[in-house]
Amino acid sequence: xxxxxxxxxxxxxxxxxxxxxxxxxxxxxxxxxxxxxxxxxxxxxxxxxxxxxxxxxxxxxxxxxxxxxxxxxxxxxxxxxxxxxxxxxxxxxxxxxxxxxxxxxxxxxxxxxxxxxxxxxxxxxxxxxxxxxxxxxxxxxxxxxxxxxxxxxxxxxxxxxxxxxxxxxxxxxxxx
Numbered sequence: 001x002x003x004x005x006x007x008x009x010x011x012x013x014x015x016x017x018x019x020x021x022x023x024x025x026x027x028x029x030x031x032x033x034x035x036x037x038x039x040x041x042x043x044x045x046x047x048x049x050x051x052x053x054x055x056x057x058x059x060x061x062x063x064x065x066x067x068x069x070x071x072x073x074x075x076x077x078x079x080x081x082x083x084x085x086x087x088x089x090x091x092x093x094x095x096x097x098x099x100x101x102x103x104x105x106x107x108x109x110x111x112x113x114x115x116x117x118x119x120x121x122x123x124x125x126x127x128x129x130x131x132x133x134x135x136x137x138x139x140x141x142x143x144x145x146x147x148x149x150x151x152x153x154x155x156x157x158x159x160x161x162x163x164x165x166x167x168x169x170x171x172x173x174x175x176x
Contacts, residue, residue: 007085007089007171007172007173007174008082008085008171008172009021009169009170009171010022010072010074010152010170010171010172011026011053011072011167011169011170011171012168012169012171013044013050013051013052013053013167013168013169014051015044016044016051017044018042018044018053020072020170022072022074024072024073024074024076025072026042026053026070026071026072027042027070027071027072028040028041028042028055028068028069028070028071029067029068029069029070029071029153030057030065030067030068030069031060031063031064031065031066031067031068032065034064034065035063035064035065036060036062036063036064036065036066036067037060037062037063037065038057038058038059038060038065038066038067038068039057039058039060039068040055040056040057040058040068040069040156040163041055041056041057042054042055042070045166047093047166047168048093048124048125050091050093050125050166050168051168052093052166052167052168053070053166053167054164054165054166054167055068055069055070055154055156055163055164055165055167056162056163056164056165057156057162057163058162058163059156059157059158059159059160059161059162059163060160061158061159061160066157066158066159066160067155067156067157067158068155068156068157068163069102069153069154069155069156069157070153070154070155070165070167071151071152071153071154072151072152072153072170073150073151074149074150074151074152075150077150078106078150079105079106079147079148079149079150080149080150081146081147081148081149082132082146082147082149082172083145083146083147084174084175085132085146085172085173085174085175086131086132086173086174086175087129087130087131087132087133087134087172087173088101088129088130088132088152088170088171088172088173089127089128089129089130089169089170089171089172089173090119090127090128090130090154090167090169090170091125091126091127091128091167091168091169092119092121092125092126092128092165092166092167092168093121093122093123093124093125093126093166093168094121094122094123094164094165094166095121095123095162095163095164095165096120096121096122096123097120097121097156097161097163097164097165098118098119098120099118099119099120099121099154099155099156099157099163099165100116100117100118100119100153100154100155100157101116101117101119101130101152101153101154101155102114102115102116102138102152102153102154102155103115103116103135103144103149103151103152103153104149104150104151104153105142105144105145105148105149105150106148106150107140107142107145107148108140108142110139112138112139113138113139113140114138114139114140114153115135115136115137115138115140115144116135116136116138117130117134117135117136121165125168129173132144132146152170154167
């Protein structure tokens with residue numbers, strides 16, 4: 001898969017560790033930061049011939065919890081302007097579950113606020129495109145603005161299940 005001039009590679013997993021192509025590290029967060037009991041891990045691995053970052057864990061809705069997340073800050077915590085792009089493209093594989101992409105923007109103040117869209121993974125590698133136009137607001141009345149993105153999160157959320165998500169590539173893709 002070749003990147004066009006209109007694409008921005010965020011992470012192609014060439015680092016071999018948790019560092020992305022843009023220089024920031026992927027980090028793991030769970031609902032334990034707010035009293036939940038979900039568990040997770042994040043590690044560079046190889047899956048079906050591809051280098052990937054693999055998030056695994058046990059999502060539990062006990063104690064008002066229910067998430068395991070791998071997150072990447074885009075611009076040292078400052079807003080990143082992705083308005084020249086149409087959306088996010090992921091090369092992913094996993095365990096036939098539905099996951100979310102969550103964006104945090106400079107216009108959101110509370111940690112539970114985000115813009116969200118869901119995607120399903122299969123055990124085979126696949127490409128998922130998530131246009132910015134499909135993002136829904138979560139606990140905010142503010143409209144999503146692609147020129148204010150601070151963080152991307154890939155999240156196992158909302159029900160009791162075993163998470164297993166392999167990510168081989170993350171990029172913003174250009175407008176058609």
